[in-house]
Amino acid sequence: MKDNxxxxxxxxxxHIRMTDTEKNAMRARIVAMPVAQSEATPRHVKSPWSVYTFxxxxxQQRWVVASLALVIIIGSGGVVSAAERALPGxxxxxxxxxxxxxxxxxxxxxxxxQANWNAExxxxxxxxxxxxxxxxxxxxxxxxxxxxxxxxxxxxxDRALQRVREEGAEDRADEISVAFQAGLGARAQVLEVxxxxxxxxxxxxxxSMKSVEDDASRSAxxxxxxxxxxxxxKRIVVASLARSRAESLRGSRSSGSVAEVPVAATMSMMMSIxxxxxxxxxxxxxxxxxxPIAPQPQVTPTSSVQSKKSVSQKDPATYTRRKxxxxxxxxDITARITKTKVAPGSLQGKLFDTTTRNxxxxxxxxxxxxxxxxxxQDDEARTQILEAERxxxxxxxxxxxxxKSKKSGSQSSTKESVSKVDSKSLTGSAVKxxxxxxxxxxxxxxxxxKDREDRGxxxxxxxxxxx
Amino acid sequence: MSQTQHxxxxxxxxxxxxxYSDAIFRFCILRVxxxxxxxxxxxxxxxxxxQSLGRGQEMTHARSFLFTIAHRLIxxxxxxxxxxxLEGLSGPDDEESFEPPQENAKMDIEMESEGxxxxxxxxxxxxxxxxxxYLRYVEGLSPGEIGEILNISANAASVRINRGLEELRxxxxxxxxxxxxxxx
Numbered sequence: 235m236k237d238n239x240x241x242x243x244x245x246x247x248x249h250i251r252m253t254d255t256e257k258n259a260m261r262a263r264i265v266a267m268p269v270a271q272s273e274a275t276p277r278h279v280k281s282p283w284s285v286y287t288f289x290x291x292x293x294q295q296r297w298v299v300a301s302l303a304l305v306i307i308i309g310s311g312g313v314v315s316a317a318e319r320a321l322p323g324x325x326x327x328x329x330x331x332x333x334x335x336x337x338x339x340x341x342x343x344x345x346x347x348q349a350n351w352n353a354e355x356x357x358x359x360x361x362x363x364x365x366x367x368x369x370x371x372x373x374x375x376x377x378x379x380x381x382x383x384x385x386x387x388x389x390x391x392d393r394a395l396q397r398v399r400e401e402g403a404e405d406r407a408d409e410i411s412v413a414f415q416a417g418l419g420a421r422a423q424v425l426e427v428x429x430x431x432x433x434x435x436x437x438x439x440x441x442s443m444k445s446v447e448d449d450a451s452r453s454a455x456x457x458x459x460x461x462x463x464x465x466x467x468k469r470i471v472v473a474s475l476a477r478s479r480a481e482s483l484r485g486s487r488s489s490g491s492v493a494e495v496p497v498a499a500t501m502s503m504m505m506s507i508x509x510x511x512x513x514x515x516x517x518x519x520x521x522x523x524x525x526p527i528a529p530q531p532q533v534t535p536t537s538s539v540q541s542k543k544s545v546s547q548k549d550p551a552t553y554t555r556r557k558x559x560x561x562x563x564x565x566d567i568t569a570r571i572t573k574t575k576v577a578p579g580s581l582q583g584k585l586f587d588t589t590t591r592n593x594x595x596x597x598x599x600x601x602x603x604x605x606x607x608x609x610x611q612d613d614e615a616r617t618q619i620l621e622a623e624r625x626x627x628x629x630x631x632x633x634x635x636x637x638k639s640k641k642s643g644s645q646s647s648t649k650e651s652v653s654k655v656d657s658k659s660l661t662g663s664a665v666k667x668x669x670x671x672x673x674x675x676x677x678x679x680x681x682x683x684k685d686r687e688d689r690g691x692x693x694x695x696x697x698x699x700x701x
Numbered sequence: 702m703s704q705t706q707h708x709x710x711x712x713x714x715x716x717x718x719x720x721y722s723d724a725i726f727r728f729c730i731l732r733v734x735x736x737x738x739x740x741x742x743x744x745x746x747x748x749x750x751x752q753s754l755g756r757g758q759e760m761t762h763a764r765s766f767l768f769t770i771a772h773r774l775i776x777x778x779x780x781x782x783x784x785x786x787l788e789g790l791s792g793p794d795d796e797e798s799f800e801p802p803q804e805n806a807k808m809d810i811e812m813e814s815e816g817x818x819x820x821x822x823x824x825x826x827x828x829x830x831x832x833x834x835y836l837r838y839v840e841g842l843s844p845g846e847i848g849e850i851l852n853i854s855a856n857a858a859s860v861r862i863n864r865g866l867e868e869l870r871x872x873x874x875x876x877x878x879x880x881x882x883x884x885x
Contacts, residue, residue: 239815240838240875246816247839250730251723252740260744261718265711267748269755 321362322376331383345397346406352391353414359384360421360476367425367468377468381475388479405552408620416627418480423588423628424635425473431581553612556619560600563626564593567633574637585636589629596625710754717763718747724840725771731820731835732775742778746771765846768836772850822873830865837862838877 252260317334320326335355342351363380366372391414398407571590576583599622606615725746730739749770753760760766812820823835832851836842842850848858870877 237875237877240819240873240877242813243815243819244839246813247727247731247819249816250727250812252726252743256740257722260722260740260747261715264718264744264748264751265714267751269752 321365321371322379323366323371345394345401346403346410349391349394349398349407349410349414352387352394353410353417356384356387356391356414356479357417357421359387360418360472360479363472363475364421364425364469367472368428370468372468372472377471384475384479388482412620412624412627415480416624416631418476419624420628420631420635422473422476422480423592423632424585425469425476427584427588428581429469429473431584550612553607553616553619556623557600557603560596560619560623560626563623563630564596564600567626567629568593571633576636582636582639585632585639589632589636592625592629592632596622596629599625710757713760714747714751714754717750717760717767721764721767722747725767728768728771728835728840729775733778738778742771742774745774762846762849764842765849768840768842768846768850772832818873822869822875825872826865826868830861830868833858833861834865834869838866 317326317329320330338351339348342348359380363372363377366376395407395411398410567589571586571593574586576586599618603615603618603622606612606618722743726739726743729742729746730736733739733742746767750760750763750767753766823831826834833844833847836847836850837844844859844862845855847862848855851858853861866877869875
């Protein structure tokens with residue numbers, strides 16, 4: 235049923251309308267309006283958040299492009315830091331050597347910083363070479379490449395050091411050079427010790443092989459043995475590489491031609507250690523080492539004394555400071571070494587032996603320095619104290635290496651022996667003979683160790699002579 | 702050719718204008734309570750229609766198109782008005798109020814008492830029922846069209862129409878049949 239009132243109301247509402255005039259006027263106005271064709275096409279309002287808007291905006295703003303590039307470069311630190319650990323032959327190695335390191339070259343401004351940086355680069359090369367040598371991946375090409383770079387770094391280091399001296403920071407230059415030599419020297423010694431440490435194992439293997447009259451197994455084992463020897467050779471090559479670079483610098487130290495003295499000192503020292511390894515070390519060493527070297531200063535050209543006079547005059551304070559710090563360093567390491575328990579014949583033991591040797595060397599140098607000082611030869615005294623410092627630093631580094639080798643060394647050596655056994659069994663030789671070998675070799679180990687030690691000492695000496 | 706096109710869409714416009722201009726005007730004036738503003742909005746609504754036709758857009762649902770535009774323009778006007786004057790503060794907060802409270806004072810619409818009563822009743826409805834009820838029973842639009850205009854589904858529109866009608870009955874005392882649109 236329709237409600238009449240409702241209908242009436244709607245009818246009423248329908249009466250609400252425009253007047254005819256209003257209506258017609260409006261229609262006229264509207265129809266007169268031009269149809270805006272161009273504006274008519276729906277225009278897309280760009281959202282400020284859309285990717286495309288961002289892109290156009292970015293490309294329009296130069297500084298945004300620049301800063302983005304910067305962010306990407308900094309953000310790619312991952313690659314750079316990965317490259318930092320790269321070895322020759324790796325894809326990232328060129329990035330490390332040809333991009334990152336030159337970049338740091340240019341970023342390093344002070345001559346002191348450059349000297350330090352070049353020292354670091356040289357140490358890096360040695361580090362790379364030693365890693366490659368240890369894993370048996372150091373071939374002749376890589377070695378040559380590393381050697382070239384090493385020479386370059388050493389030259390650059392020398393030049394930077396020269397600049398440091400010219401700037402008047404003689405002491406600082408000495409310090410840097412000592413640190414550099416100590417770093418390389420310590421590395422060389424560690425390599426030698428490790429190489430020698432592995433050497434007896436090879437001879438042991440060789441000997442045990444002799445006892446087995448099995449041609450097939452012998453020929454099969456020949457290969458890994460040779461390989462090991464090769465590896466060892468390489469390590470010693472790398473060691474001598476480091477040592478030669480370190481010693482090439484000795485000549486460049488403020489008091490020129492002392493290069494002969496340290497070698498002589500080392501030799502005599504080592505003799506003394508050999509002859510009197512335990513008892514009354516200090517006294518023996520001083521007698522043995524000072525005696526042959528004492529005449530040397532007369533041989534030293536006077537030119538160096540003349541040229542460095544001006545410098546040496548302000549030295550006393552530095553000299554005493556150096557001496558004191560070196561003394562302290564020696565005492566420290568000696569104390570720590572005696573505190574640390576070592577299994578005799580272990581790698582760590584050998585490293586510590588070398589450390590002790592270096593400490594003795596340092597002591598010998600200090601005594602020499604004292605003598606020179608007494609005689610009023612300040613320049614010589616100064617050179618000797620620097621040598622002492624270097625030896626002490628080397629000792630410190632070696633000691634640290636020794637401590638490290640205790641932590642990691644035991645593991646790796648067992649691993650190595652395991653892998654060796656594995657390789658043996660792979661050759662197909664009789665397991666029985668293997669067992670026999672083991673028994674024999676374990677019986678021989680004690681004797682072998684002594685052997686090894688002697689040989690190790692000799693070898694070290696040989697290499698020093700060669701250099 | 703463009704001439705013929707022009708005449709075609711002028712003709713379409715003419716017919717749509719004469720058919721719906723009053724309804725749109727009514728729709729506007731009942732909500733804005735100001736004749737001049739209602740005229741403005743009506744003109745703007747038909748201008749948009751004119752532009753759309755000029756662009757060659759086809760008008761399939763001209764009526765809901767016009768109401769939609771008018772509806773939005775009214776909302777815009779309320780928003781602007783709110784921002785500009787303090788007048789709106791005295792009134793109800795919701796933008797879609799059918800009529801402002803000061804309607805009687807300002808409105809210069811000649812209306813019979815019955816019509817006025819209906820408008821007042823509708824304005825008393827809940828805000829979401831006002832438009833659906835008005836469009837359905839006064840203008841006779843289908844629930845589908847109402848949904849289009851209010852941007853809701855046809856179902857939701859018819860639900861609102863029915864509930865609104867119930868409320869209207871309660872308020873006004875009219876006895877309107879649910880199913881039956883007043884007239885078309």
